[in-house]
Amino acid sequence: xxxxxxxxxxxxxxxxxxxxxxxxxxxxxxxxxxxxxxxxxxxxxxxxxxxxxxxxxxxxxxxxxxxxxxxxxxxxxxxxxxxxxxxxxxxxxxxxxxxxxxxxxxxxxxxxxxxxxxxxxxxxxxxxxxxxxxxxxxxxxxxxxxxxxxxxxxxxxxxxxxxxxxxxxxxxxxxxxxxxxxxxxxxxxxxxxxxxxxxxxxxxxxxxxxxxxxxxxxxxxxxxxxxxxxxxxxxxxxxxxxxxxxxxxxxxxxxxxxxxxxxxxxxxxxxxxxxxxxxxxxxxxxxxxxxxxxxxxxxxxxxxxxxxxxxxxxxxxxxxxxxxxxxxxxxxxxxxxxxxxxxxxxxxxxxxxxxxxxxxxxxxxxxxxxxxxxxxxxxxxxxxxxxxxxxxxxxxxxxxxxxxxxxxxxxxxxxxxxxxxxxx
Numbered sequence: 001x002x003x004x005x006x007x008x009x010x011x012x013x014x015x016x017x018x019x020x021x022x023x024x025x026x027x028x029x030x031x032x033x034x035x036x037x038x039x040x041x042x043x044x045x046x047x048x049x050x051x052x053x054x055x056x057x058x059x060x061x062x063x064x065x066x067x068x069x070x071x072x073x074x075x076x077x078x079x080x081x082x083x084x085x086x087x088x089x090x091x092x093x094x095x096x097x098x099x100x101x102x103x104x105x106x107x108x109x110x111x112x113x114x115x116x117x118x119x120x121x122x123x124x125x126x127x128x129x130x131x132x133x134x135x136x137x138x139x140x141x142x143x144x145x146x147x148x149x150x151x152x153x154x155x156x157x158x159x160x161x162x163x164x165x166x167x168x169x170x171x172x173x174x175x176x177x178x179x180x181x182x183x184x185x186x187x188x189x190x191x192x193x194x195x196x197x198x199x200x201x202x203x204x205x206x207x208x209x210x211x212x213x214x215x216x217x218x219x220x221x222x223x224x225x226x227x228x229x230x231x232x233x234x235x236x237x238x239x240x241x242x243x244x245x246x247x248x249x250x251x252x253x254x255x256x257x258x259x260x261x262x263x264x265x266x267x268x269x270x271x272x273x274x275x276x277x278x279x280x281x282x283x284x285x286x287x288x289x290x291x292x293x294x295x296x297x298x299x300x301x302x303x304x305x306x307x308x309x310x311x312x313x314x315x316x317x318x319x320x321x322x323x324x325x326x327x328x329x330x331x332x333x334x335x336x337x338x339x340x341x342x343x344x345x346x347x348x349x350x351x352x353x354x355x356x357x358x359x360x361x362x363x364x365x366x367x368x369x370x371x372x373x374x375x376x377x378x379x380x381x382x383x384x385x386x387x388x389x390x391x392x393x394x395x396x397x398x399x400x401x402x403x404x405x406x407x408x409x410x411x412x413x414x415x416x417x418x419x420x421x422x423x424x
Contacts, residue, residue: 036066037322041094043074044073045274046072047277052347095326097312097313102386104133104138104139111313111314115136123141140312146368149293150272150290153289159181159183164291165291167296184267190252190401191250191254192254193391193397201382225414264286273362280348290364305379308352334351349365389421392417393417
C-alpha cells in the first residue's frame with residue numbers, strides 16, 4: 001500500500017514537472033513570437049526594386065526574428081511629398097534616404113547619429129561630407145553615381161561618329177549625323193521635373209567659375225541667374241535636345257524614355273549609371289557608354305558629374321529596439337559578402353566603400369570610375385540648393401518646353417524661384 005502511494009506521488013510530481021516544462025516552453029515560444037521585429041524601409045530607386053526585395057528576403061532568412069517591409073517610390077512619384085507628414089505623425093519608415101547638404105539640415109531632427117557604426121571607417125571620406133555635422137555622421141552613403149549623356153555605341157558607329165562631342169556645336173553635329181542615318185538622337189523624358197530641375201540645372205551651376213561662391217552670391221543677391229551666360233547656354237542645350245529628340249517629350253516619363261533607349265529607338269539619353277539594371281533587364285547586350293554634357297562651345301576637357309546621390313538614414317524617432325536592428329541591417333549591406341554581392345552584381349552600384357570590390361557593377365560603372373580615377377569629375381551643386389527649388393526649376397523649364405515662356409522669361413522665373421526659396 002505504501003509502495004503504491006509512493007508511486008502515485010512520484011507520477012503526480014513528474015506530471016506536474018512535465019506540465020511546468022510545457023508551460024515554460026509555451027511561454028518562451030510566445031515570447032519569441034512577440035519579439036519578432038518589423039522594420040519598414042523607403043527605397044527611392046525603382047531600378048532596383050526587385051533585387052532589393054530579394055536582398056531583404058536573404059537578410060530575413062539569416063535573421064528570422066526580423067520582418068522587413070519595403071516601400072519603393074520614385075519615377076513619377078515625389079519621394080518626399082508625404083514623408084515628413086508621416087514622420088511627424090509617428091508613422092514614418094524606420095529606414096529612409098536623405099540627400100545630405102541642405103536636406104540633412106532640414107531633416108536633422110529625424111536623423112539618428114550613426115558615427116559609431118562599423119562601416120564608417122570604410123566609407124570613402126569625400127562621401128561623408130554632405131551628411132556630416134561637426135564630428136557626427138548621420139547617414140550611410142548609398143553609392144557613387146555619375147551622370148551625363150548615356151549613348152548607344154553601336155548607333156554612333158552606324159552613323160559614322162568616331163569622336164565624342166565636347167562642345168555644343170559638336171553635339172548638334174553629332175545629332176545631325178544620327179538623324180541622317182535614320183536614328184532618333186535623343187530620348188527625352190521631360191515629363192519628369194527632377195530630370196529638368198536637378199540634372200539639367202546642375203550643369204549650369206557647375207559651369208560657373210566657382211560654383212560654391214556663385215551660390216553664396218546668389219543667396220546674398222550680388223549675383224543673378226537672369227543675366228548669367230551659363231543659363232543662357234543651358235537653354236541652347238535644351239533647344240538642341242528638343243530639335244533632335246522624340247516629338248512628345250512632356251508626355252514621356254522615365255519608363256517610356258528608358259524603353260525608347262533600351263530598344264535602340266534613340267541614341268542618347270540624359271541619365272546616369274543607375275540605369276544599368278534596367279538595361280540589363282531589357283537589353284542585356286546593349287553596347288553603352290557615358291560622356292560629359294557639353295554646355296558651351298569652349299573646348300577643354302569635360303568633366304563627368306559624380307557624387308553620392310543619397311544616404312540611408314535611420315528614423316531617430318523610432319523605438320530603440322528598431323534603431324538597433326536597423327543599424328545591423330545597414331551594416332550587413334556593406335560588410336557581408338551577400339550584401340556586397342547584391343550591391344554590385346544586382347544593383348550595379350559603384351560602391352562608396354573601400355572594402356567592396358567595384359569590378360562587377362557593369363560597363364557604365366566602369367566608365368564612370370575611369371573618369372573618377374582620372375580626376376575628371378565634379379560633385380553636384382544641387383546639394384546646396386534651397387530645399388524644394390528643384391521642383392520649381394523643373395516646372396518652369398516645362399513651361400519653356402511647351403513654348404509658354406521665352407528664354408528671358410524662363411531665366412527670370414528661375415531667379416524669382418531662388419529669391420522666393422531664400423525667404424522661406
